[in-house]
Amino acid sequence: MAKGRISIVVERCKACGFCVEFCPTHVLALSSAFNSKGYHPPHVVHPEKCSGCDLCGMYCPDFAIYGTKAPEVKKGNDEKPAGGKQ
Amino acid sequence: MLNVLNDDTVNPVEPFLRTDRMPHIWCPGCGIGTTVNSFARALIESKIDLQSLALVSGIGCTGRVAGYVKLDSFHTTHGRAIPFATGLKLANPKLNVVVYSGDGDLSAIGGNHLIHAARRNIDVKVICVNNLIYAMTGGQTAPTTPGHATTSTNPYGTFEPAFNLPHLVEAAGAVYVARWTTFHVRQLSRSISEAFQKKGFSFIEVISPCPTLYQRRNKMGDGLDTMKYYKEKSKVKNGAPTSEVGLTLNGEIAVGKFVDRDRPDYQSMMRAQYHESLGERYIEEPETECVCG
Amino acid sequence: MKANPHGVLTGTHFIDGDHACCEGALAAGARFAAGYPITPSTEVVERFAARVPTVGGTFIQMEDELAASIALQGAVWGGAKAFTVTSGPGFSLMMEHIGYAAMTETPCVFVDVQRGGPSTGLPTLPAQADMMQARWGSHGDYEIIALCPNSPQECFDLTIQAFNMAEEFRVPVMFMMDEVVGHMTEKVVIPPADEIEVTPRKHTTKSIEEYLPYGTNGDLVPEMAHAGEGYNFHVTGLTHDERGYPNMTPQTQDKLVRRLQNKVRNAADRICLIEEDHLSDADVVVVSYGITSRVAQRAIDMGRDRGVNVGKLRLITAWPFPEKKIAELASRVKAFVVPELNLGQMVREVERSAAAKAKTFSVPHAGGGVHNPEEILNAIVEASRC
Numbered sequence: 001m002a003k004g005r006i007s008i009v010v011e012r013c014k015a016c017g018f019c020v021e022f023c024p025t026h027v028l029a030l031s032s033a034f035n036s037k038g039y040h041p042p043h044v045v046h047p048e049k050c051s052g053c054d055l056c057g058m059y060c061p062d063f064a065i066y067g068t069k070a071p072e073v074k075k076g077n078d079e080k081p082a083g084g085k086q
Numbered sequence: 087m088l089n090v091l092n093d094d095t096v097n098p099v100e101p102f103l104r105t106d107r108m109p110h111i112w113c114p115g116c117g118i119g120t121t122v123n124s125f126a127r128a129l130i131e132s133k134i135d136l137q138s139l140a141l142v143s144g145i146g147c148t149g150r151v152a153g154y155v156k157l158d159s160f161h162t163t164h165g166r167a168i169p170f171a172t173g174l175k176l177a178n179p180k181l182n183v184v185v186y187s188g189d190g191d192l193s194a195i196g197g198n199h200l201i202h203a204a205r206r207n208i209d210v211k212v213i214c215v216n217n218l219i220y221a222m223t224g225g226q227t228a229p230t231t232p233g234h235a236t237t238s239t240n241p242y243g244t245f246e247p248a249f250n251l252p253h254l255v256e257a258a259g260a261v262y263v264a265r266w267t268t269f270h271v272r273q274l275s276r277s278i279s280e281a282f283q284k285k286g287f288s289f290i291e292v293i294s295p296c297p298t299l300y301q302r303r304n305k306m307g308d309g310l311d312t313m314k315y316y317k318e319k320s321k322v323k324n325g326a327p328t329s330e331v332g333l334t335l336n337g338e339i340a341v342g343k344f345v346d347r348d349r350p351d352y353q354s355m356m357r358a359q360y361h362e363s364l365g366e367r368y369i370e371e372p373e374t375e376c377v378c379g
Numbered sequence: 380m381k382a383n384p385h386g387v388l389t390g391t392h393f394i395d396g397d398h399a400c401c402e403g404a405l406a407a408g409a410r411f412a413a414g415y416p417i418t419p420s421t422e423v424v425e426r427f428a429a430r431v432p433t434v435g436g437t438f439i440q441m442e443d444e445l446a447a448s449i450a451l452q453g454a455v456w457g458g459a460k461a462f463t464v465t466s467g468p469g470f471s472l473m474m475e476h477i478g479y480a481a482m483t484e485t486p487c488v489f490v491d492v493q494r495g496g497p498s499t500g501l502p503t504l505p506a507q508a509d510m511m512q513a514r515w516g517s518h519g520d521y522e523i524i525a526l527c528p529n530s531p532q533e534c535f536d537l538t539i540q541a542f543n544m545a546e547e548f549r550v551p552v553m554f555m556m557d558e559v560v561g562h563m564t565e566k567v568v569i570p571p572a573d574e575i576e577v578t579p580r581k582h583t584t585k586s587i588e589e590y591l592p593y594g595t596n597g598d599l600v601p602e603m604a605h606a607g608e609g610y611n612f613h614v615t616g617l618t619h620d621e622r623g624y625p626n627m628t629p630q631t632q633d634k635l636v637r638r639l640q641n642k643v644r645n646a647a648d649r650i651c652l653i654e655e656d657h658l659s660d661a662d663v664v665v666v667s668y669g670i671t672s673r674v675a676q677r678a679i680d681m682g683r684d685r686g687v688n689v690g691k692l693r694l695i696t697a698w699p700f701p702e703k704k705i706a707e708l709a710s711r712v713k714a715f716v717v718p719e720l721n722l723g724q725m726v727r728e729v730e731r732s733a734a735a736k737a738k739t740f741s742v743p744h745a746g747g748g749v750h751n752p753e754e755i756l757n758a759i760v761e762a763s764r765c
Contacts, residue, residue, distance in 0.1 A: 014114035058271040061119030066097035158606040161615035169446035173453025373435030376383035376408030379579035
C-alpha cells in the first residue's frame with residue numbers, strides 16, 4: 001500500500017527531470033504526453049513505491065509536482081484514499 | 087490553469103506563490119525555483135509570522151523571486167537590494183527582512199553594499215543564488231565566474247580570479263555564512279531556518295544551474311546533469327575555514343555551514359550607544375504617528 | 380493634519396539654510412534620513428543625526444549616495460517619511476533611484492544644495508546648474524516636483540511643502556537649494572506645531588482583498604500600504620499594472636507613464652508656486668529663483684528707480700514649470716530677463732513657454748559667486764529698449 005501519493009500540475013512542468021532522478025524509490029518517469037508548451041511532464045509509474053517524502057516537490061523548480069503522505073486507509077479498502085488534508 | 091491530479095492537498099510552497107503569475111519565466115532546469123521551495127519550507131518550519139516578512143531583491147534572474155512570492159516584496163534596482171532592505175528594517179525593526187538576489191547583483195554592482203551591511207551586522211538574511219554568471223542579460227562574466235570558463239564577455243575564457251563569497255562576507259563581519267547547492271534542498275532549508283533564528287547579517291550562498299548559459303557554454307550539460315554534478319562534486323565541510331572554500335571550474339564544491347557566531351547587530355549597537363550618550367532623551371521606537379496621522 | 384510637536388523646534392532662530400532645512404524636515408514628520416557627506420549639504424544631515432534620536436527616528440550614513448538614495452525609499456515603504464541630501468556629484472549618482480522613486484511612486488524628498496560643476500567643480504561655492512538635471516536627470520519619462528528656496532526661512536517653510544507635495548502626489552520632490560542659501564545665516568521663525576499643516580501619507584483603507592497597489596480612482600494617485608501590514612503587495616521598477624505586477628507591454632507602458640505624467644501636470648496650477656510683483660504694468664519681467672532672486676530684487680528696484688516698468692516673477696516651484704503664466708505674460712510684456720547661476724537652463728523653459736511672443740534675455744553666470752545687481756540691471760535696461 002502506497003504510503004504517499006503524487007500531485008502534478010501539468011501545465012507548469014518544464015520537463016527538467018529533477019523529480020524523476022531524485023525520487024528515492026523511482027516512482028516517476030517522463031511521459032510521452034505533453035503539455036501546451038510542448039514539455040513532457042512526469043507521470044507516476046510505480047505508485048505503490050511512493051513514500052510521500054515530497055523530495056520531488058522540494059526539487060521541482062517549477063512548483064509542478066509534490067508528494068503527500070496518504071492518510072490511513074481502512075482495512076480492506078484498496079481504493080484511492082478519501083481526500084486528505086496536509 | 088491548475089491541473090491537479092488528485093485532490094485537495096496543497097503543495098507546501100503554494101501558499102507562498104503568486105499563483106496568478108505562474109508559470110514563471112525561469113528556464114527548464116534552472117535552480118532558482120528549487121531554492122524557493124527550500125525557502126518556503128524554512129518559513130513553515132520556523133513559524134515566522136508571514137505578515138512581518140518582507141522580501142527584497144535586485145535585478146537578474148534571481149531578482150525575479152520577489153515578483154513570484156506572495157509576501158510584501160520589493161524588486162529594486164541592480165545591486166541595491168541590501169541598502170533598500172537596510173532602510174526598510176531600520177524604519178520598522180519588527181520586520182523580518184530577507185534579501186533574495188543573485189551573485190552578480192550582490193557581489194559586483196552590489197559589492198560595496200554587501201560588505202558594509204556585513205560590517206554593520208544589519209539584521210537581514212541574504213540568500214545569494216550563485217549561478218556563476220550574469221544570466222538574465224545573456225551569460226556575461228560575473229565576479230563569481232570561475233577561471234577558464236567561457237562566457238559571452240570572455241569568449242576566449244575567463245582569467246580573473248573569482249570571489250570566494252563566504253570568505254568575503256565572513257571577513258566583512260557576517261555572523262552566519264553557509265553554502266549549499268540546489269541539490270541540497272533539505273540542508274538549504276535548514277540553514278535558512280537557522281538564519282531566521284539569528285540576529286545579524288546572515289549570508290547563504292546557493293550554487294545553482296544556469297543550463298541555458300553557463301552550463302551550455304561550458305559544455306556541462308543541462309540542469310539535471312548539473313544537479314548530478316553537484317551531488318558528485320560537493321563535499322560537506324561544516325566549519326571549514328572560508329579561505330579554503332573557493333570554487334574552480336571543475337573542482338570540489340565545499341558546502342556546509344561555515345560561520346555561525348554571535349555579535350550585536352546594528353540596531354542593538356545603535357540603541358546601546360544612544361542610551362549611553364543620551365540617557366532618557368533617547369527615544370528608541372521610531373515615531374510613526376507623524377506619517378499617516 | 381497638524382505637525383507632530385516632537386519634531387517642531389518652535390521659536391526664533393538664527394541659523395543657516397542647511398540647518399533650517401533639517402528643521403523643516405523634522406517638522407514635516409521626517410523620521411528617517413540616509414545620507415552621504417558632500418559639501419555644502421552635509422550640515423543638513425549632521426543636524427538631523429543630532430536631533431532625530433531625541434525625536435524618535437533614525438539617521439544612517441550610508442557607504443555611498445547610491446545606497447543613501449535607496450535606503451531612504453526602503454524606509455518609506457517601512458512606514459517613515461524620509462529624505463536625503465546631497466550636492467552635484469552625489470545628485471548625479473542618485474539619478475537612477477530618483478527614477479525608481481518616480482516609477483514606484485515612493486513619496487520622498489531629495490535635497491540638492493547646488494554647487495559649482497561639472498564634476499567636482501567648486502565644492503564650497505554656489506551654482507544653480509543642476510536645474511535641468513533635476514527635471515531630466517534620470518532615464519525615461521517621469522515627472523518630479525522641484526522647489527527653490529531663497530532664504531533660510533524658506534528652507535524651513537518650503538521643506539515642509541516639499542514633503543507635503545511628495546505625499547500628495549507620491550513623487551520624489553527635488554529641493555533645489557544652492558550653497559549661498561544653504562550657508563547663509565538669517566532669522567528663521569518656527570511656529571508652534573499646531574500652526575503647521577502636514578500632509579499625511581495616502582494610506583489605503585481598503586481591505587487586503589480589495590487593495591490594488593497601483594489602482595487609482597480618478598485622482599491618478601494610488602493609495603499606499605506599508606510592509607508588515609499584511610497586504611502582500613509587490614513593488615517593482617519594471618513597467619507594471621495596477622496589481623504592481625510586471626507587465627511589459629506597450630499598452631501597459633503607455634497607461635502607466637501617462638498617468639505618472641498627468642498626476643503632476645494636471646495639478647500644475649496647484650503645484651506651481653510663484654512670487655510676483657509689479658506684473659500688471661510690466662514691460663520687462665525678471666524671472667529668477669533661489670539666491671539669484673535676492674540679487675535680482677535689487678536690480679528690479681534699481682530698474683524701477685530709473686523708470687523702467689520691470690516686474691518680478693520668482694519661481695518658487697521650478698518644476699513643473701509655470702508655462703501658462705509665462706505664456707500669458709508673453710502676450711503683454713516686451714521681454715523676459717532670466718538671470719541664473721548657470722550658462723542658461725531655466726531660460727530655455729521661459730523661451731519655450733513665451734513661444735517668441737516676447738523676447739528672452741539670458742543673464743548667465745558660470746557659478747562660484749552671485750551676480751552683481753548691475754549685470755542684471757543692464758539686461759533689464761537692454762530688454763526695455765527692444
